[in-house]
Amino acid sequence: MYRDPTTYECGKGDVCSLLEQPGGKCVDIHSVFVALARASGVPAYEVFGLRLAKKGPKDVSTWQHCRVKFFVPGYGWVPVDPADVRKAMLTEILNLKDAKMTELSKYYWGAIDPYRVKFGVGRDLTLNPQQKGHPVNYLMYSFAQVGGQTLDGIDPQKFEYKIMFQAK
Numbered sequence: 001m002y003r004d005p006t007t008y009e010c011g012k013g014d015v016c017s018l019l020e021q022p023g024g025k026c027v028d029i030h031s032v033f034v035a036l037a038r039a040s041g042v043p044a045y046e047v048f049g050l051r052l053a054k055k056g057p058k059d060v061s062t063w064q065h066c067r068v069k070f071f072v073p074g075y076g077w078v079p080v081d082p083a084d085v086r087k088a089m090l091t092e093i094l095n096l097k098d099a100k101m102t103e104l105s106k107y108y109w110g111a112i113d114p115y116r117v118k119f120g121v122g123r124d125l126t127l128n129p130q131q132k133g134h135p136v137n138y139l140m141y142s143f144a145q146v147g148g149q150t151l152d153g154i155d156p157q158k159f160e161y162k163i164m165f166q167a168k
Helices: 016-021 025-041 084-091 098-109
Strands: 044-051 062-073 074-081 115-122
Touching: 016 025, 025 044, 025 062, 025 084, 062 084, 084 098
Parallel strands: none
Antiparallel strands: 044 062, 044 115, 062 074
16 A cells, blocks of 8 residues: 555545555555455454644644554454554655654554544444435545535535634
8 A cells, every 4th residue: 555645535445446556545545454454354443533733723624534443352452543654654755664664653553642533433324314325435524415415525615614623
């Protein structure tokens, strides 16, 4: 997998498509991780949500992110975020042999920073009241329907929202 910054939103997480073209963002990278874990007999799932700022006030409307948890018998659920490691490689121009990569890999393999909010777990969701059309892929972005038509929660020309963070 590699991180493709041109991927729309956080990706779709379509593992079959990603096997042919393995680039994407957090949902794509984490969906492949979950699929590989489950294929190996390891329980795993994605957690969808939002990053928070370390200081506020800050507009975090576009800070959507997800992570993974997998189960280790006798230990419990372990959080991982391989997408953040891949993002650091891209944004900081790091390679696998850089010392910072070792540090990031150790941190994001068993720990998650406290600046996150969980919006949902699971995929292919049916809401209550039930939405029209297809199941919702995941809850991390705004979702709305008007007249039975799903609005694009990412397109600022069609849907506007703001999420503000204020540290206490």
